[in-house]
Amino acid sequence: MEKEYILITDFCLSHNIETHFVMELYEFGLVDVVIKENVSYLPIKQLPKAEKIIRLYSDLNINLEGIAVITQLLNKMEKMQDEITHLKNRLDLFE
Amino acid sequence: MNFIDYYKILGLDKSASQGDIKKAYRKLARKHHPDVNPNDKEAEKKFKEINEANEVLSDPEKRKKYDKYGKDWQHAEEFEKARASQGPSQNRGRGSSSQNYGEQDFSDFFESMFGGSGNFSGRGQARFRGQDLNAELKLHLRDVFKAHKQTLNVNGKNIRITVPAGIENGQTIKITGHGGPGHQGGPNGDLYITFGIINDTPFKRDGNDLYTSVNLDLYTALLGGEIMVNTFDGQVKLNVKPETQNGTKIKLKGKGFPIYKKNDAYGNLYITYNIVTPTNLTSKEKDLFKELSDLRK
Numbered sequence: 528m529e530k531e532y533i534l535i536t537d538f539c540l541s542h543n544i545e546t547h548f549v550m551e552l553y554e555f556g557l558v559d560v561v562i563k564e565n566v567s568y569l570p571i572k573q574l575p576k577a578e579k580i581i582r583l584y585s586d587l588n589i590n591l592e593g594i595a596v597i598t599q600l601l602n603k604m605e606k607m608q609d610e611i612t613h614l615k616n617r618l619d620l621f622e
Numbered sequence: 623m624n625f626i627d628y629y630k631i632l633g634l635d636k637s638a639s640q641g642d643i644k645k646a647y648r649k650l651a652r653k654h655h656p657d658v659n660p661n662d663k664e665a666e667k668k669f670k671e672i673n674e675a676n677e678v679l680s681d682p683e684k685r686k687k688y689d690k691y692g693k694d695w696q697h698a699e700e701f702e703k704a705r706a707s708q709g710p711s712q713n714r715g716r717g718s719s720s721q722n723y724g725e726q727d728f729s730d731f732f733e734s735m736f737g738g739s740g741n742f743s744g745r746g747q748a749r750f751r752g753q754d755l756n757a758e759l760k761l762h763l764r765d766v767f768k769a770h771k772q773t774l775n776v777n778g779k780n781i782r783i784t785v786p787a788g789i790e791n792g793q794t795i796k797i798t799g800h801g802g803p804g805h806q807g808g809p810n811g812d813l814y815i816t817f818g819i820i821n822d823t824p825f826k827r828d829g830n831d832l833y834t835s836v837n838l839d840l841y842t843a844l845l846g847g848e849i850m851v852n853t854f855d856g857q858v859k860l861n862v863k864p865e866t867q868n869g870t871k872i873k874l875k876g877k878g879f880p881i882y883k884k885n886d887a888y889g890n891l892y893i894t895y896n897i898v899t900p901t902n903l904t905s906k907e908k909d910l911f912k913e914l915s916d917l918r919k
Binding site for chain 2: 533541571574575578579582583586587588589597601604605612613615616617619620
C-alpha cells in the first residue's frame, strides 16, 4: 500500500486542503480513491491529476463542474494532438 | 535594462483599482495557465509574467514602491535609506543600481513555483510530489532502429535512459521518478521526454513500415533477374519477375522498422520499382529496338 497509495490525510495536509475536497473530487469522478479498512488512499498514479485539479481550483477559481469539462477537453486535445503528430509523420511519405 | 511594465502585462493603466487588477489577472490566468495549455512554452512564459505582475500590483505596498521606483522597486528600501543619509539636496537619480533587471527576473518570483528552466520546463506546481519536467530529445532515425542507452543532462543532473527502439517522431515517454525531488518525503516528479526524429535516410516511415524506391534497368524489368537492394539494416537479394511494370510495389515482410516495445517484431518494407529506360542509344541498339517495335505491330 505504501508505494502505490498515499493517505488522503497526508495529501491534504501537504496541499493545505480539506479531506472532503478530495472526496468531492472522487464523487465527481475526477480522481480514484481506494478505501481500505475505513482509511482512504489516493493512488500515487493519480497524484499529477489531483494536483492539476487543485491548481485549476485554487489558481483559477474554477468549480468542479468546470474542472470536469476542462479535463475532458484536455484529454480530447491530447488525443487530437497525437493524431496530428501521426498524420504529420504520414505526410512525410508524400513529400 | 528592460523595464517590465506590469500594468501593460495585465492590460491596465496606472489608475486601475484592486478590483480591476484581480479581474484582469483572472481573465489572463485562465487563458494562459500551463495546465490548460499543455506543452505550450509561450503560455507558460506569459503565465509567469502575469503572475509576477499580479504579485506586485495586487499588493498595495509593493504596488506603491513599483509606481514610485519602476524597475528598481525591489530596491526601494535601499533608495529610501540612501536618500535619508544623503540629505534632501542630493540628486536622487533612479538608475543607480548596477543590477540588471531584465526579462530573466521574471523567474525570480517563480523559481520555487516552476523550478529551474534551461531547456526544461516545469509542468506545474507541487508541494508534495516533485515537479514534472519536460525535455526534448532530437535523434536520427538510425538512432532509434535499435534500443540504446543515452545520458541526458536534466537540470544539471545526469540521467541515463534507455531509448526504446521504434520510437516515433513527436512521441513522448515518461521516465517515472526522474523529475524534481519530492517534498516532505513525497515521491519525485516524472520526466517527460518528447522525441524529435530526424529522417535523413532514403526511407520514408509510416509507423512501423518503411517505404523506398529502387531503380530497375529496362532489361531486368523485361526479362527478370536478381538485384541487390538496400534495406534499413543491410542488403538483400531480390528476384525480379519478368515483365515487371513501372511503379510495381513489393513487400518485404519484417524488413521495416522495429515495433515499439515489441521485441523482435518489425514492420514491413515496401519497395517501389522505378524502371529506368536506357539513354544515349547506339545505332545498333536503335535498330534492335525498332525491330522489337515492329514485332509488336
